[in-house]
Amino acid sequence: MTRSQLLPRLVMAMLLLFTAIPFLTLLSASLQPLGVSPRGLKWPSNPRWSNFVEGYQVADMTPLLMSSTLIVIGVVPISLLIASLAGYGLASLRIPGARWMLLVFIAGLTIPFESLITPLYFQMKSLGVLNTRWAVILALIGLFMPFGVFWMRSHFVSIPNEISEAARIDGAGPWQAFWRVHLPLARPALTSLAILLFLWTWNQFILALVLIDDPSLRTVAGALGAFQSQYGTNVVLLASVSVLIMAPTIIVFVLFRKQFSKALLEGAVKG
Amino acid sequence: MAPITIDRVDKVYPNGFHAIHELCLNVEDGEFLVLVGPSGCGKSTALRMVAGLEEVSSGLLQIGERVVNDVEPKNRDIAMVFQNYALYPHMTVRDNIGFALKLAKVPKKEIARRVDEAAQMLELSEQLDKKPAQLSGGQRQRVAMGRAIVRQPAVFLMDEPLSNLDAKLRVQMRAEISRLQRQLGVTTIYVTHDQVEAMTMGDRVAVLMDGHLQQVDTPQNLYDRPDNVFVAAFIGSPSMNLYEAELLDNQLHIGSHQLTLPESVFVRRPALREYQGRRIVVGLRPEDLEDASITGPVPSGTTITSTVELTESLGSEIVVHFMLDESRVDPGNPDAAEDLSSSAVARFDPRSRCRAGEAIDIAVTIDNLHYFDIDEHTAIWG
Ligand SMILES: Nc1ncnc2c1ncn2[C@@H]1O[C@H](COP(=O)(O)OP(=O)(O)OP(=O)(O)O)[C@@H](O)[C@H]1O
Ligand SMILES: [Mg+2]
Numbered sequence: 001m002t003r004s005q006l007l008p009r010l011v012m013a014m015l016l017l018f019t020a021i022p023f024l025t026l027l028s029a030s031l032q033p034l035g036v037s038p039r040g041l042k043w044p045s046n047p048r049w050s051n052f053v054e055g056y057q058v059a060d061m062t063p064l065l066m067s068s069t070l071i072v073i074g075v076v077p078i079s080l081l082i083a084s085l086a087g088y089g090l091a092s093l094r095i096p097g098a099r100w101m102l103l104v105f106i107a108g109l110t111i112p113f114e115s116l117i118t119p120l121y122f123q124m125k126s127l128g129v130l131n132t133r134w135a136v137i138l139a140l141i142g143l144f145m146p147f148g149v150f151w152m153r154s155h156f157v158s159i160p161n162e163i164s165e166a167a168r169i170d171g172a173g174p175w176q177a178f179w180r181v182h183l184p185l186a187r188p189a190l191t192s193l194a195i196l197l198f199l200w201t202w203n204q205f206i207l208a209l210v211l212i213d214d215p216s217l218r219t220v221a222g223a224l225g226a227f228q229s230q231y232g233t234n235v236v237l238l239a240s241v242s243v244l245i246m247a248p249t250i251i252v253f254v255l256f257r258k259q260f261s262k263a264l265l266e267g268a269v270k271g
Numbered sequence: 272m273a274p275i276t277i278d279r280v281d282k283v284y285p286n287g288f289h290a291i292h293e294l295c296l297n298v299e300d301g302e303f304l305v306l307v308g309p310s311g312c313g314k315s316t317a318l319r320m321v322a323g324l325e326e327v328s329s330g331l332l333q334i335g336e337r338v339v340n341d342v343e344p345k346n347r348d349i350a351m352v353f354q355n356y357a358l359y360p361h362m363t364v365r366d367n368i369g370f371a372l373k374l375a376k377v378p379k380k381e382i383a384r385r386v387d388e389a390a391q392m393l394e395l396s397e398q399l400d401k402k403p404a405q406l407s408g409g410q411r412q413r414v415a416m417g418r419a420i421v422r423q424p425a426v427f428l429m430d431e432p433l434s435n436l437d438a439k440l441r442v443q444m445r446a447e448i449s450r451l452q453r454q455l456g457v458t459t460i461y462v463t464h465d466q467v468e469a470m471t472m473g474d475r476v477a478v479l480m481d482g483h484l485q486q487v488d489t490p491q492n493l494y495d496r497p498d499n500v501f502v503a504a505f506i507g508s509p510s511m512n513l514y515e516a517e518l519l520d521n522q523l524h525i526g527s528h529q530l531t532l533p534e535s536v537f538v539r540r541p542a543l544r545e546y547q548g549r550r551i552v553v554g555l556r557p558e559d560l561e562d563a564s565i566t567g568p569v570p571s572g573t574t575i576t577s578t579v580e581l582t583e584s585l586g587s588e589i590v591v592h593f594m595l596d597e598s599r600v601d602p603g604n605p606d607a608a609e610d611l612s613s614s615a616v617a618r619f620d621p622r623s624r625c626r627a628g629e630a631i632d633i634a635v636t637i638d639n640l641h642y643f644d645i646d647e648h649t650a651i652w653g
Binding site (some may be wrong): 160162165167168169170171180181184188 | 343
């Protein structure tokens with residue numbers, strides 16, 4: 001190993017430690033005997049895996065997972081559809097004012113999402129969907145659009161124009177070109193976007209907390225808020241429930257890690 | 272099968288750039304017309320207007336009996352082959368070739384039959400189930416051709432379809448496309464910036480420069496009777512040597528060199544007489560220059576004496592560079608910006624023993640010289 005490789009590796013090892021230690025601490029805490037207050041990272045001599053079962057039952061997670069899943073199902077496919085249609089339109093069709101629209105989307109990327117929570121609350125209230133899952137679903141679809149549209153547009157822009165022209169000469173109208181040529185070609189971009197949107201939806205916390213009072217209608221992460229105030233002193237149980245909530249995202253990450261790193265790289269290159 | 276008529280067609284791009292000026296071109300039924308010119312001269316623009324991918328700013332565009340200015344590409348009965356093939360990466364070769372038929376709702380059986388037929392013609396039968404990424408460059412090129420021929424269109428449009436292939440494959444595909452076109456008899460416009468491709472493939476060749484059509488003719492006529500300095504320099508390789516010269520009493524003075532023009536030259540080019548005592552542009556093709564020591568005795572006034580600067584032996588011939596003490600003329604090809612101080616070029620028979628640094632007598636085939644007006648750069652004929 002040369003010197004020039006040593007430093008980056010060292011930095012990466014540090015970063016890995018920084019990310020891994022909190023997680024391992026959480027995991028170790030979740031395996032302690034119930035009722036203790038674990039301090040720091042200390043692997044229990046006798047890990048209690050049954051804590052997870054207990055946590056699952058105490059937190060009544062089945063409806064929460066269901067609720068999260070419903071929200072994901074409501075958000076991700078619709079977001080993908082709208083983002084790819086809009087991205088395709090902005091990238092490939094001649095639309096008057098397309099440049100301005102793109103600018104608006106890019107501006108949307110720069111707005112911190114926290115600043116939108118209050119307006120969103122009132123908007124959902126006026127739509128009459130407050131305290132239903134629709135509140136979170138609609139809000140998230142809207143919030144994801146700047147990124148989603150921008151992401152899909154970057155993809156469609158990278159497709160050589162000649163492919164569209166070949167399709168046009170072959171007799172495809174804009175819709176046929178979209179469904180039969182461009183959408184199939186966009187699969188990698190769509191997969192990456194789907195994964196990102198899934199993670200962001202699943203981990204959505206504050207929006208669910210603000211827009212829905214009933215914890216059983218929230219995302220799991222959002223429901224944790226309610227759980228926390230109830231069981232705040234039972235750190236071990238809290239930790240095991242947290243691990244359970246994280247589990248699906250970790251599984252998704254492991255399953256799709258290739259697409260995931262590709263997605264991040266794509267973002268880095270196309271910025 | 273249909274003729275194409277391009278009648279005073281202009282193209283002005285939305286940004287105001289005037290890419291094509293009053294283009295007039297008739298492509299006959301079944302003809303192979305090559306559109307050639309340097310990079311950026313407007314070849315693709317012209318072709319894309321015929322395809323319907325660019326709007327015609329003014330003028331008339333006719334395919335067959337029909338004016339197609341406002342007809343959608345898919346209704347023009349054309350097929351196009353793109354420079355980078357533009358195959359659909361996610362489809363198999365079979366689906367790529369059959370896509371247009373599928374969109375046209377041709378029955379499945381019929382599609383299969385025609386795809387197989389096209390594949391056979393192009394020796395692609397083994398590749399039908401592969402994706403484009405699994406094919407070699409030449410095979411991709413063939414798929415692109417297959418996509419065009421399977422539709423049995425009235426017109427083929429090809430935009431530099433061979434420029435992504437290596438030299439050897441290019442020669443092979445050149446012959447293959449020519450053969451296929453002749454076999455199918457489909458009217459074809461073929462765009463290239465390679466004059467060798469143009470000369471070898473075209474029934475006729477149209478030379479374009481800066482959006483202006485320079486000349487349309489058979490390859491041989493373009494070579495023998497170029498209308499202007501640009502065409503003269505563009506056709507032929509190495510390029511024609513173009514020098515300023517002065518015509519005095521049937522004597523052509525190129526710097527300190529002197530050539531005697533026989534009466535026959537003036538008979539064939541009566542207008543040349545009016546240039547007595549004036550400066551003109553003379554063009555000498557490298558192949559009309561030969562080492563005088565191997566030509567045998569030549570009439571006086573048909574040789575140039577100079578010094579060899581450099582020789583390049585190609586086996587079949589020797590390319591010899593030598594200096595002439597006269598100003599060179601820039602034909603205005605942006606792709607081959609002339610180094611005006613560079614030397615003249617001759618193609619000698621390999622028996623020539625000339626060597627760099629030595630004096631040389633060069634025999635000139637006087638009958639084959641070309642003459643141009645020095646201001647207009649147009650050929651001087653009658
Ligand atoms: N969409 C456009 N808007 C403005 N100008 C354009 C556009 N497309 C092409 N041009 C310009 O028109 C001219 C002709 O372009 P065109 O692509 O037809 O050239 P070409 O002869 O095909 O060149 P090449 O051999 O490089 O392909 C060029 O100067 C080019 O910059
Ligand atoms: Mg071009």
